Amino acid sequence: xxxxxxxxxxxxxxxxxxxxxxxxxxxxxGLMRVINLAxxxxxxxxxxxxxxxxxxxxxxxxxxxxxAAVAGLIGLLLEVGFLRRLYGxxxxxxxxxxxxxYIIQNITLWMWGSYPNAQLVxxxxxxxxxxxxxxxxxxxxxxxxxxxxxAIVLWLLQEKTRIGAVVRAGMDNKEIAGALGINLKGVxxxxxxxxxxxxxxxxxxxxxxxxxxxxxxxxxxxxxSMIVVVVGGTGSIQGALVGGITIGLLNAFGAAYFxxxxxxxxxxxxxxxxxxxxxxxxxxxxxxGPVAVQYLEEPRVRRSKRWTAVRTAxxxxxxxxxxxxxxxGGVRDGPQAPVGxxxxxxxxxxxxxxxxxxxxxxxxxxxxxxxxxQSILTKVVIFALFAASLxxxxxxTGMVSFGHAAFLGVAGYVVGVxxxxxxxxxxxxxxxxxxGITIFVSTIIGYISLRVSGVYYLLVTxxxxxxxxxxxxxxxxxxxxxxGLTGIAKPDLGFAFRWTNLRFYYMTLVIFIIxxxxxxxxxxxxxxxxLVGVRLNEQRMRSLGFNTxxxxxxxxxxGGIFAAVAGILYAYNYGNMVPSYMALQMxxxxxxxxxxxxxxxLWGPSLGAAAIILLQEYTSVSGPLKERWPLILGVIFVACVxxxxxxxxxxxSTAWNRWGPLxxxxxxxxxxxxxxxDSREVxx
Amino acid sequence: MTILRVEDLSKNFGGLQVLxxxxxxxxxxEKLALIGPNGAGKTTLINVIGxxxxxxxxxxxxxxxxxxRLSPNRRLRLGLGRSYQVNNLFFEMSILDNLLLALFGGERxxxxxxxxxxKRRELVEAAERLLETVDLFERRHEPLQAxxxxxxxxxxxxxxxACRPQIVLLDEPTAGLPTAEASLFADVIRRLAGDTAVLxxxxxxxxxxxxxxxxxxxxxxxxxxKGLPEEISADPRVQEIYLGGDDGC
Numbered sequence: 001x002x003x004x005x006x007x008x009x010x011x012x013x014x015x016x017x018x019x020x021x022x023x024x025x026x027x028x029x030g031l032m033r034v035i036n037l038a039x040x041x042x043x044x045x046x047x048x049x050x051x052x053x054x055x056x057x058x059x060x061x062x063x064x065x066x067x068a069a070v071a072g073l074i075g076l077l078l079e080v081g082f083l084r085r086l087y088g089x090x091x092x093x094x095x096x097x098x099x100x101x102y103i104i105q106n107i108t109l110w111m112w113g114s115y116p117n118a119q120l121v122x123x124x125x126x127x128x129x130x131x132x133x134x135x136x137x138x139x140x141x142x143x144x145x146x147x148x149x150x151a152i153v154l155w156l157l158q159e160k161t162r163i164g165a166v167v168r169a170g171m172d173n174k175e176i177a178g179a180l181g182i183n184l185k186g187v188x189x190x191x192x193x194x195x196x197x198x199x200x201x202x203x204x205x206x207x208x209x210x211x212x213x214x215x216x217x218x219x220x221x222x223x224x225s226m227i228v229v230v231v232g233g234t235g236s237i238q239g240a241l242v243g244g245i246t247i248g249l250l251n252a253f254g255a256a257y258f259x260x261x262x263x264x265x266x267x268x269x270x271x272x273x274x275x276x277x278x279x280x281x282x283x284x285x286x287x288x289g290p291v292a293v294q295y296l297e298e299p300r301v302r303r304s305k306r307w308t309a310v311r312t313a314x315x316x317x318x319x320x321x322x323x324x325x326x327x328x329g330g331v332r333d334g335p336q337a338p339v340g341x342x343x344x345x346x347x348x349x350x351x352x353x354x355x356x357x358x359x360x361x362x363x364x365x366x367x368x369x370x371x372x373x374q375s376i377l378t379k380v381v382i383f384a385l386f387a388a389s390l391x392x393x394x395x396x397t398g399m400v401s402f403g404h405a406a407f408l409g410v411a412g413y414v415v416g417v418x419x420x421x422x423x424x425x426x427x428x429x430x431x432x433x434x435x436g437i438t439i440f441v442s443t444i445i446g447y448i449s450l451r452v453s454g455v456y457y458l459l460v461t462x463x464x465x466x467x468x469x470x471x472x473x474x475x476x477x478x479x480x481x482x483x484g485l486t487g488i489a490k491p492d493l494g495f496a497f498r499w500t501n502l503r504f505y506y507m508t509l510v511i512f513i514i515x516x517x518x519x520x521x522x523x524x525x526x527x528x529x530x531l532v533g534v535r536l537n538e539q540r541m542r543s544l545g546f547n548t549x550x551x552x553x554x555x556x557x558x559g560g561i562f563a564a565v566a567g568i569l570y571a572y573n574y575g576n577m578v579p580s581y582m583a584l585q586m587x588x589x590x591x592x593x594x595x596x597x598x599x600x601x602l603w604g605p606s607l608g609a610a611a612i613i614l615l616q617e618y619t620s621v622s623g624p625l626k627e628r629w630p631l632i633l634g635v636i637f638v639a640c641v642x643x644x645x646x647x648x649x650x651x652x653s654t655a656w657n658r659w660g661p662l663x664x665x666x667x668x669x670x671x672x673x674x675x676x677x678d679s680r681e682v683x684x
Numbered sequence: 685m686t687i688l689r690v691e692d693l694s695k696n697f698g699g700l701q702v703l704x705x706x707x708x709x710x711x712x713x714e715k716l717a718l719i720g721p722n723g724a725g726k727t728t729l730i731n732v733i734g735x736x737x738x739x740x741x742x743x744x745x746x747x748x749x750x751x752x753r754l755s756p757n758r759r760l761r762l763g764l765g766r767s768y769q770v771n772n773l774f775f776e777m778s779i780l781d782n783l784l785l786a787l788f789g790g791e792r793x794x795x796x797x798x799x800x801x802x803k804r805r806e807l808v809e810a811a812e813r814l815l816e817t818v819d820l821f822e823r824r825h826e827p828l829q830a831x832x833x834x835x836x837x838x839x840x841x842x843x844x845x846a847c848r849p850q851i852v853l854l855d856e857p858t859a860g861l862p863t864a865e866a867s868l869f870a871d872v873i874r875r876l877a878g879d880t881a882v883l884x885x886x887x888x889x890x891x892x893x894x895x896x897x898x899x900x901x902x903x904x905x906x907x908x909x910k911g912l913p914e915e916i917s918a919d920p921r922v923q924e925i926y927l928g929g930d931d932g933c
Contacts, residue, residue: 526801530794533785536774543734544789545760545847554795 002133007256008249013140013209015248016147020202021221022228022240023154024195030235031167032188034083035093035455038100040222042071042196045104046203047213051117054204060122064204071200072193074104079192082642084185090455091400092641095595098588099637105218106631117213143209150198154237167191219584223466226459227270230452233280242281263474267467271448274460278451354603354656359513366505374501375573380613381505381512382569384606387593388519389562394591395599396523397555398535400458402587403465406445407560409582410468411438411567416485416577417478427491427572434568435561441468442560446553453538465587472579484578491572508569515562520602522558531555532600592633596640598649608647612636685747687712687851687881688733688764693742695725695732695905702728703905706742710851710881715874717896718885721925724902726885727769730855733883734766735759746850760789763850765843769859771836773828773843780824782839783811783846790847814842818872834865838872845876852877854884858891870894893917901925 021043028034046067054063078100086092125142128135158164170177170184178184206221207213224247232243247266254265261268273280362381366374390404414434418424449460472479479485490499497503522528533541534548541548571577580586589612590605597608615636620629640647688710695703702725710716718726731737733744735756743752746762754762774782787807788794802808815821818838828836837857844852857873858866870891873882886892892899892913899916901909909919916922 522797524800525798526788526796526804527794528797529781529785529801530788532777533774536776537772539736540768540772540774541785541789542756543736543760543766544786544843545757545791546789546794547755547757551794558797 002131003256005131006134006136007252009136009140009144011249011252012245013143013147013248014252015245016144017202017206017209017244018224018228018248019147019241019244020150020198021206022225022232022244023150023237024192024198025225026229026232026234026236026240027158027167028192028195029229029455030239032087032191033090033455034087034188034192035090035097035458036078036083036192036195037094037097037222038078038104038218039097039196039199039225040220041101041104041218042074043199043203043206043221043225044213044215044218045074045108046071046200047207047217048108048112048117048203049200050204051207051213052112054122060125060204064201067203068197068201071203072197074100075193075196075200076189078196079189082638083192084189086641090458091595091599092645094400094402094455094458095592095637096641098591099634099641101218101222102630102634102637104634105215106628106634109215109627109630114215117207121208139208143205146205151237151241154198158237163187163191223463223584224266227266227463230280230456230459230463231269231273233282236282239280239282246281263470264467267463267470270460270463274448274451350656358603362509363506366502371501374505376613376617378501378505378508378569378573379617380610381508382566382573383589383593383609383613385512385515385569386563386566387590387597387605387609388516388602389559389566390590391594391599391602391605392519392523392531392562393552393555393559394594395601395605396528396535397531397552399453399552399555400591401449401461401556402458402584402591403445403449403461403463404559404563404590405582405584405586406461406465406468407438407442407563408567408570408586409472409577409579410441411435411564412571412577412581413472413479413485414438415568415571416488419488420485421478425489425492427493430491431568435564438560438564438567439557442557445560446556450549450552450556462584462587465582466584469579469582469584472577472582479577479579482579484576486576488571488575488577490575504573508573511565511569515565516602516606519562523602527551527554592637592640594647596636596644596647598647601647601649601653604647604649607649607652685712686710686745687714687747688883689745690733691743691745693729693732693739693744695728695737695740701905703732706905706907708900708907708910710883712850713879713881715877715882715884715895715897717892717899718883718902719887719889719892719899720885720902723904725905726902727855729902730766730853730883730885734764734853757789760847760849761792764853765845765847765849765851766853767840767844767855767857769855771833771840773836773840775827775829775836777828778825779815779820779828779831779839780808780811782828783814783842784808786843786846787811790849811846814846814876817875818842834861837861837869841869841873841876845880849880851881851883854882856886857884858886858888863890866891867894 021039025036025039028036048067049070050063050067052063053066054060057063057066078097082096083093086096121137121139125137125139128137129141166177166182166184166187169180170182170187203213207217228240228243228247230243231246232239232241247269250265250269251262255262258265362377366377369377386404386408389407390401393399393401393404411434414437415430418430418433424430445461445464449457449464452460473481475481490504491507523531530541530546530551533544533546534551538548541551570581590609593608593612594605595608596611597606598604612633616629616633619625619632625632686709690709691707693703693706694701706729708716718729720726728737732739735751735754735758739752743750745751746759746764749762751759751762751764760766774785777785781801784801784804784807787810788801788804812821812824815824818841820835820838823831823835828839831839837860841854841857844854854873858869861869866888867890871894873884873895882895884895896913898911899909899913900907901916901919901922903925908925909916909922911919
């Protein structure tokens with residue numbers, strides 16, 4: 001009995017921390033529809049600052065406030081400087097805030113070093129309260145009381161002040177709310193900063209209830225608060241409270257009674273909630289069944305487009321009537337002047353020359369550089385395939401996944417386990433098994449993650465990817481845990497073959513080209529067109545007779561297959577598999593490559609992969625910037641969002657087409673340009 | 685045989701009863717107009733029949749098949765097409781691509797991964813035939829968003845009829861169009877429909893009386909009259925609503 005009470009108090013106090021952590025996230029996500037993945041990083045920085053200041057000032061609460069202030073200030077900078085311009089562009093918000101995670105983490109590393117900071121319990125709360133046979137630490141009670149007070153304050157703010165109503169009104173219809181004289185910008189900024197302020201405030205308290213603070217907390221706190229938001233249901237303080245307490249208690253009891261599974265318990269809760277009640281415990285139930293939940297489907301953009309269309313029509317008025325009259329009456333205008341046709345060979349040359357140059361360069365360059373550069377180019381090609389596989393789901397279908405490394409990791413681990421642990425050397429057999437198992441995994445991941453759509457899809461793929469990461473970390477008997485599987489020999493093709501770096505590179509290149517061609521065929525096919533239709537207007541696709549759920553499901557699986565091919569090559573290339581190959585950081589790479597290169601073009605993301613990998617390899621391996629690579633990466637994320645909205649595919653193709661014969665085919669070229677333009681901003 | 689049969693259909697949003705006790709049938713080839721003042725529930729009824737909203741009670745039958753619980757895509761495959769009150773299309777695609785997708789949607793399998801939609805001769809020809817009927821053929825490769833609102837409205841119509849459904853639901857086909865353009869739509873719809881049944885709702889009385897074989901009046905979620913156009917225009921209750929009514933619609 002006493003033990004249960006003790007575990008209960010532990011769960012309750014960590015639940016309170018989770019609640020306060022998730023409160024800011026749920027408000028900004030549910031009400032403002034702004035997704036801030038840097039939330040965990042702000043919590044972390046609050047913890048670091050709090051610890052230092054509390055140490056200097058010899059006062060715990062001064063530390064708490066200092067952490068809150070710093071996090072709030074960063075939040076203000078993030079909102080006013082960047083996010084404000086990105087309302088209604090979730091993909092950009094995601095990339096921007098991932099960039100901020102890297103930046104905040106690396107600056108923290110710079111200032112505090114890499115060693116975890118010890119936990120600090122203020123002297124006055126260091127005692128414990130005897131209850132029956134157990135002692136409850138006083139600090140836990142203080143945290144719980146603090147949480148209750150904060151819950152009441154936040155709830156009052158939401159329900160009893162105008163702020164909550166204003167935010168809701170603003171999100172429902174920005175223009176009308178603005179016309180009513182409400183300063184929406186101010187209110188939104190206020191809510192956002194409040195959320196980050198609370199996250200920073202809880203940073204020190206959370207580090208005290210847990211076991212101190214370290215850099216990894218930026219991701220862990222994000223994951224946990226995200227799970228709380230999905231489990232509780234978005235958009236309300238009550239939801240965050242229920243979700244936080246639920247997850248806190250489940251984790252505490254899980255750790256006490258099922259220590260082997262304690263790492264999975266919150267994920268299991270997440271999956272169960274998604275399967276039985278995808279709207280969250282207190283969330284509004286929208287659509288259930290096999291159809292994806294339509295919470296955030298098509299946020300603001302399309303409505304404004306419709307409105308523009310109506311307005312245009314009203315303004316155009318009778319202007320178009322005569323032409324329409326003729327047309328509708330079946331009288332056709334004379335045949336249009338023939339568009340200038342360039343000779344066929346010119347068009348073909350224009351279309352294929354870039355590919356030919358790229359392939360020639362990929363064949364020739366490795367032959368003339370050293371073995372070290374050859375291995376880097378191998379990595380470039382593998383990542384090009386990895387990014388292209390994500391482009392199928394993210395760029396074409398519009399589903400932004402933050403768990404794509406899971407597919408790469410599963411395939412790589414299967415290769416590792418079968419070659420190292422089971423001693424099966426045949427490349428063909430191992431590759432086949434790896435593909436099969438990845439397909440199986442992707443059917444499960446796809447089924448669970450397609451219970452939700454929009455931003456929630458991103459969060460759920462992130463959580464499921466993390467489940468596989470934790471499995472790789474904890475299932476030591478198979479995966480060797482943290483140490484990973486080492487000594488994966490270069491593939492045995494079934495005939496005598498002496499591997500060199502260059503030969504492995506060429507094998508990778510051949511496989512890449514084959515996969516690229518297949519992907520290209522798929523995106524140009526009827527199926528690919530349907531996927532684009534799903535991205536542009538899923539509701540309409542449904543009323544046109546498409547089972548959009550099935551289309552998206554198949555897209556996830558096909559994307560997973562090609563990511564698995566990249567994973568197989570990855571394992572053979574490095575000769576080892578460690579859990580970090582399927583961590584969140586690894587999933588963030590292809591997202592950046594897709595957006596940087598140009599979503600929905602296939603070649604853009606491949607080019608983005610080359611840019612990122614080359615930059616990474618030549619800055620992070622040696623030289624003065626070695627330690628600062630995450631910072632540079634973060635800045636690239638931010639810069640891509642701010643300056644490179646279409647990715648460089650857009651600029652390159654525009655420049656190339658201006659030069660070429662396609663210019664003459666005015667109508668078609670314009671249609672193609674419009675297609676290129678629409679693929680610039682992906683709406684998850 | 686009846687194409688569409690609606691039995692005791694009701695729909696409420698929380699405590700708000702939007703439709704109650706709706707029962708009617710549509711015969712093959714019939715052009716049935718749904719009229720009523722703003723907020724009468726016309727669009728809601730279309731959405732419940734089309735599957736965009738789920739019914740709170742009652743049933744919808746397409747032919748003999750109960751479709752009340754089917755998803756919109758299943759309903760389309762069974763022969764129920766629809767258009768929207770606001771243009772709900774793929775604005776970034778070309779006109780032709782919009783129609784190709786509409787035609788492709790009616791096919792059995794959508795997982796043809798290596799065959800281009802533009803190379804499907806039978807689909808392209810069908811799409812081009814449709815475009816010729818409204819004289820959009822020459823501009824078929826232009827992006828839809830570059831077209832005038834009226835032309836987009838025509839594409840919206842074409843998409844609804846593309847797969848030759850048994851019945852098409854049209855939600856305010858002339859919404860947002862100036863009178864001169866709207867007056868031509870009755871003709872276009874009749875031409876496109878042929879012997880396809882059409883259930884459409886409209887505020888535009890010219891369209892209603894030009895196109896409809898029969899008219900159904902919806903008032904606060906209930907059908908208060910159904911009959912031939914002459915009967916409806918002579919019905920005192922309808923006159924009360926439309927002439928002496930509260931919103932003067």
